[in-house]
Structures are given as structure tokens and as C-alpha cells.
Amino acid sequence: MKIRNILIISAIAIALTAISIWIGNLAYSWLPPQGAAESQLVDNLFSFLITLGAFIFLGVTGTLLYSAIFHRAEKYDTSDGPPIEGNITLEVVWTAIPVLLVFWIAGYSYQIYEQMGIQGPMQAMHLHMPMAMRSANAAPMNEDMETRESEDAGNINVLPVEDIEVDAKQWAWVFRYPEIGITSTELHLPVNHRIRLAMQSEDVIHGFYIPAFRVKQDIIPNRNIDFEFTPIRIGKYQLTDSEFSGTYFATMQADVVVESPEDYKKWLKEAANRKPCTANNQAASEYAQASKQLIKSWATVAPAQAPVVNYSNS
Structure with missing residues (x-):
């Protein structure tokens, strides 16, 4: 009888494990396409947590249902249960x-966090000290993606690092490419290259967040914060401010364009040939329109002046 019970419990455990792994694999489809090497790390962690949670949920729920169905008291049985200590x-x-x-x-979570090389509170407070950030490596790309730039591209770290400066303010993103000397309200990145962002805020705390990349970094005023990631999929993505930074913070969005190195170089040349002009700023436009109304609304912070850049998608 004991051997039979052990076999039954083992079979149930195997079935629960198989179902939980299947649910965990489904979790990959619940998230946006993996646009960066870091997204693979985060999705693996998310799938692991879903698998573990599904196993516990199914096990506990199954035990409760079994007990309620097969071990319930007889009708009109009002006696006490056995005095189990x-x-x-x-x-x-x-x-x-x-x-x-x-x-x-x-x-496991700390390993993922460490591999992503995200700035923690202590690093943000001691940025004058050098910090060796461990970078995430991208897995081999699918056939439907662009081919890598070189035969050694299996390791993203062997490719050049692209340095870009990011200015955040209420309510606009400004991206500066110091080697070329151009500015843009649209972030362009070369695929399969390590990206290093030097980020700063002109006013309050902002949050640099690209859902498809699974990366997020708070930008603290009066602090220069470095942040690294590796885009691996060509396409257009959305950058948003993940911190509530005031009335018009929902308008603080920007397009992130990941393109081949050839297209990236073409874009740099095109932007360099453009004369700086004032970019369209939704926050400034909405504030100006609200200011013209006769009825005064709640007091709010006036948006910073619309940025003057070489390239704007508007």
C-alpha cells in the first residue's frame, strides 16, 4: 500500500512539473519581443518564477480540491474531528x-541583476569611483534577424561600445552623440553593439525605461549615471519615463530605433547635415493651450523649453 501511494504521489508530482514547465514557457509570449540581451536574462527569470509559482498553485489547489471532494464529512455528521496534535x-x-x-x-535574481550591470544606490552615490560592470551577452540571433557584423559577434563585448549622452527634463528626452556632435529627440542605436549611456537630469528624478529591452534606470538630479545594455533586434521601440515627474510626464516618450551599423552610420551623417531647430514638444504645446483658457486649473510646473536638436522625428 505504501509503495502504491509513493507511485501515485510521484506520478502526480511529475505531471505537475510538466504542466508547470509548460506554463513557464508560455510566459515568454506574455512579454514584448526581446529587443536587448538583457531582456533574455529577465525573461528567463520571469519564466522561472512563473514555473515555480504554477507548481505551488496547482499543488496547493489540487490538494484542497481532493480533500474537499473525497474527505468531506457525511451528511448530517456534526461530530468533531480526530484530536490531532x-x-x-x-x-x-x-x-x-x-x-x-x-x-x-x-x-538567482541577484545573479541576473549582477549580469545586467544595473547601477545600485551605492554606485549612484559614488560615481567618482571606477566600477567594472559585467555585461550581458546576447544569445545567437534567429534566422529572421539581421546577421552579425563580424564572425566574432557571438560575444557582444568584442564589438565597439557606443557612447551616448542622455538629458532628461520636464518633459523631454534629448540624446547627444558626442563623437559626431549632434543631438536628437529620437534615440538611434546600432544593433549588436554595447551601448553606454551617460545620463543626467536637469530637474527631478526621471526613469529611463524601455519595456522591450527590460531595462530601467532612475536618473537622479546632480548625478551623472552610466548605464549599459546591448540591443539585439532591429526595430522601433518606445522609451518612457517610469517615474512620476509632474503633470505632463505621460508625454515624456521617445522612439528608440535599433538599426544595422550601416543604417546607423547613414543616420548619423544625415543628422549631422541638418541645421539645429526647435523640436515639437507635446508637453509645451499642451501647457500653452491650457494657459490660454479663462478657467485656471491646478497649479503645475511649466515645462522646460522645447529642445533644439539636429534631428527630430516630428
């Missing part, structure tokens, strides 16, 4: 398992 072994087991799971999740 505490089981020390059982209490130790159901305490130890969650503790081990928490340590497992914490360790």
Missing part, C-alpha cells in the same frame, strides 16, 4: 521549504 516534523518541513525557495529565488 502538532506534528513537529511536518512543521519543520513546511517552514524549511519556503525558506529554501526564497533563498533560491533571491540568489
Whole structure:
């Protein structure tokens, strides 16, 4: 009888594991396309958490349903249940398992965080000290993607690092390419190249967030914060401010264009040949329109002047 119970429990555990892994693999389709090497790391962690959560949920729910169906009291049975006292072994087991799971999740999450090379609070406060950031490597690209620039591109770190400066203000993004000396309200990036952003805020805390890249970095006023990631998929993505930075913060969005190195160089030349002009700024336009109304609205911070850039998508 014991052997039979062990076999039944083992079969149920195997079935739950298979279903949980299937659900965990489905989690990849719940997120935007993987646009950066970091997104692969984050999605793997997310799938792992979904798999673990599905196993626990199905196991607990299944046990409750089994108990409610096959071990319920007979009709009109109002007697008390058996006087069962505490089981020390059982209490130790159901305490130890969650503790081990928490340590497992914490360790795996920290590894992902470390590989992504995200600036933590201490790094943000001590940026005068050099910091060796471990970068994420992109996995081999699918056949429908663009081919890599060189035969050694299996390791993204061997390709050149592109340095770009980012200015955040209420409410606009300005991107500066110091080697060429051009500015833009649209962020252009070469695919399969390591990107290093030097970010600063002119007023309040802003959040640099590209959902498709799974990267987010708070930008703190009066602090120069370096941030790195590696785009691996050609396309157009959305950059948004993840921190509430005032009335018009929802308009603080910008297009992120990932393109081949050849197209990226063409864009740099095109932008360099353009004369600087004032870019269209939705926050400034909405504020100007609201200021003309006779009825005064709630007090708000006036948007910064629309940026003057070489290139604007408007």
C-alpha cells in the first residue's frame, strides 16, 4: 500500500512539473519581443518564477480540491474531528521549504541583476569611483534577424561600445552623440553593439525605461549615471519615463530605433547635415493651450523649453 501511494504521489508530482514547465514557457509570449540581451536574462527569470509559482498553485489547489471532494464529512455528521496534535516534523518541513525557495529565488535574481550591470544606490552615490560592470551577452540571433557584423559577434563585448549622452527634463528626452556632435529627440542605436549611456537630469528624478529591452534606470538630479545594455533586434521601440515627474510626464516618450551599423552610420551623417531647430514638444504645446483658457486649473510646473536638436522625428 505504501509503495502504491509513493507511485501515485510521484506520478502526480511529475505531471505537475510538466504542466508547470509548460506554463513557464508560455510566459515568454506574455512579454514584448526581446529587443536587448538583457531582456533574455529577465525573461528567463520571469519564466522561472512563473514555473515555480504554477507548481505551488496547482499543488496547493489540487490538494484542497481532493480533500474537499473525497474527505468531506457525511451528511448530517456534526461530530468533531480526530484530536490531532502538532506534528513537529511536518512543521519543520513546511517552514524549511519556503525558506529554501526564497533563498533560491533571491540568489538567482541577484545573479541576473549582477549580469545586467544595473547601477545600485551605492554606485549612484559614488560615481567618482571606477566600477567594472559585467555585461550581458546576447544569445545567437534567429534566422529572421539581421546577421552579425563580424564572425566574432557571438560575444557582444568584442564589438565597439557606443557612447551616448542622455538629458532628461520636464518633459523631454534629448540624446547627444558626442563623437559626431549632434543631438536628437529620437534615440538611434546600432544593433549588436554595447551601448553606454551617460545620463543626467536637469530637474527631478526621471526613469529611463524601455519595456522591450527590460531595462530601467532612475536618473537622479546632480548625478551623472552610466548605464549599459546591448540591443539585439532591429526595430522601433518606445522609451518612457517610469517615474512620476509632474503633470505632463505621460508625454515624456521617445522612439528608440535599433538599426544595422550601416543604417546607423547613414543616420548619423544625415543628422549631422541638418541645421539645429526647435523640436515639437507635446508637453509645451499642451501647457500653452491650457494657459490660454479663462478657467485656471491646478497649479503645475511649466515645462522646460522645447529642445533644439539636429534631428527630430516630428
